Amino acid sequence: MxxxxxxxxxxxxxxxxxxxxxxxxxxxxxxxxxxxxxxxxxxxxxxxxxxxxxxxxxxxxxxxxxxxxxxxxxxxxxxxxxxxxxxxxxxxxxxxxxxxxxxxxxxxxxxxxxxxxxxxxxxxxxxxxxxxxxxxxxxxxxxxxxxxxxxxxxxxxxGEVHIKKLPTCKSKGGGLSHRMKVMISLVSVFAAIGIAMVLSVLFLFSSRTKRKETTLSNFGDSILQVSFTDLFKATDEFCSTNLIGMHGWFESVYKGVLDDGRVVAVKVFNMIQRGASKSFIAEREALRNIRHRNLVKIISACSSIY
CATH class of the missing domain: 3.80.10.10 (Ribonuclease Inhibitor)
Incomplete structure (x- = not known):
């Protein structure tokens, strides 16, 4: 037994x-x-x-x-x-x-x-x-x-990652499971030596009762209107080969290319998972009062259910 x-x-x-x-x-x-x-x-x-x-x-x-x-x-x-x-x-x-x-x-x-x-x-x-x-x-x-x-x-x-077989990325299912509530913070990529450290901050929680996609209308002086569809396309449907890094099960970062050719990093928060809100709040409080040349600039943010 x-x-x-x-x-x-x-x-x-x-x-x-x-x-x-x-x-x-x-x-x-x-x-x-x-x-x-x-x-x-x-x-x-x-x-x-x-x-x-x-x-x-x-x-x-x-x-x-x-x-x-x-x-x-x-x-x-x-x-x-x-x-x-x-x-x-x-x-x-x-x-x-x-x-x-x-x-x-x-x-x-x-x-x-x-x-x-x-x-x-x-x-x-x-x-x-x-x-x-x-x-x-x-x-x-x-x-x-x-x-x-x-x-x-x-x-x-x-060194090199010695893997012969890589996953294909054009599947209609995408890299995220359906009906997953996510909060996506879009940040520009900072390149220093090799791969940049990616940090982001969000200033908006989506209401769990709303199922329509919203975009932040006020995010500093430089406002970029971006939708979940835009990010879905920019990351090649959140393909695993565009995955830069993960933190636990509730936070992941993807490389993306916008329609204007701009290379960005997309941070995704799975707000259903335990600990996601805590991680978001801690990061928001830390970054909103910090200015440093090695920290990336926030472009925009949006929230949606997928």
Whole structure:
């Protein structure tokens, strides 16, 4: 019998008790979106027979990723995004040989991608963005024939991405799911060295009861009237190859080209996801009082339901 423990989306705090590792029949563990902190107990990874998923995202876990994670050989999904984990990836991570999705973005990991991860031949989603990782992009990524989503942005990698098969972009479905409420902030691209840091600010929340597309009519002295349709076209239907970076599940940035040839960055907020509003407010408050030559200029913003 499959046993699952679901405690996501509460206000749980403190550390994970090591005694949880004594649940020897637990196959699914979801502690996401809480206020848990401390380190991830080694005893938890040794004792649990997890074979489906481990969800620890959006907490405040710190310390390193335990070496014992390699003992979870049957686990399919590891999701520990948006925490405060640090240090280098353990070589034992390659022991998770049945892993299909690995989401470790939004932490403070450093160092290179270990060569042992070449053993993750069944991986379909690999997101290591928004860390302090460095070194050459490993060539073994080319052997990941099932890989559908790779995100290494906002690190210090160098070299080429060795992927033979790239997704096509002209599908009518686009890159965003239907009926997703999004808030899009359009910012101009700032080019300094290599890829620019993209920051944006929005000054308008759309009402959840309204389903028609609106545009901001007053956004500083330079007003650009832009619609969701314009941005949909500019980003080639939010194609994955135009994806610059992601932050969790509620914020992503796409490269776009407007009708006048202007190259821009389009930041998309999925306001349905937990944490999106909090992220938006924090960014808005920070940027509205900051002026710096390395911060991008805001062009316009719009809100819509798609």
């Amino acid at each position: 499959s046993i699952s423990l679901q405690l996501l989306g509460n206000n749980l705090n403190g550390s994970i008790p090591s005694s949880l590792g004594k649940c020897h029949r637990l196959l699914e563990l979801n502690l996401a979106q809480n206020n848990l902190d401390g380190t991830i107990p080694q005893q938890l990874l040794i004792g649990l027979p997890l074979s489906i998923y481990l969800y620890f995202q959006e907490n405040r876990f710190s310390g390193s990723l335990p070496v014992e994670v390699g003992k979870l050989k049957s686990l399919r999904v590891i999701d520990i995004l948006d925490n405060m984990l640090s240090g280098e990836f353990p070589n034992s991570l390659g022991g998770c040989e049945n892993l299909e999705a690995l989401h470790l973005q939004g932490n403070f990991f450093k160092g290179p991608i270990p060569s042992s991860m070449s053993a993750l031949r069944g991986i379909q989603e690999l997101d290591l963005s928004c860390n302090n990782l460095s070194g050459e992009i490993p060539q073994f990524l080319e052997s990941f024939v099932f890989l559908k989503n790779l995100n290494l942005s906002f690190n210090q990698f160098w």
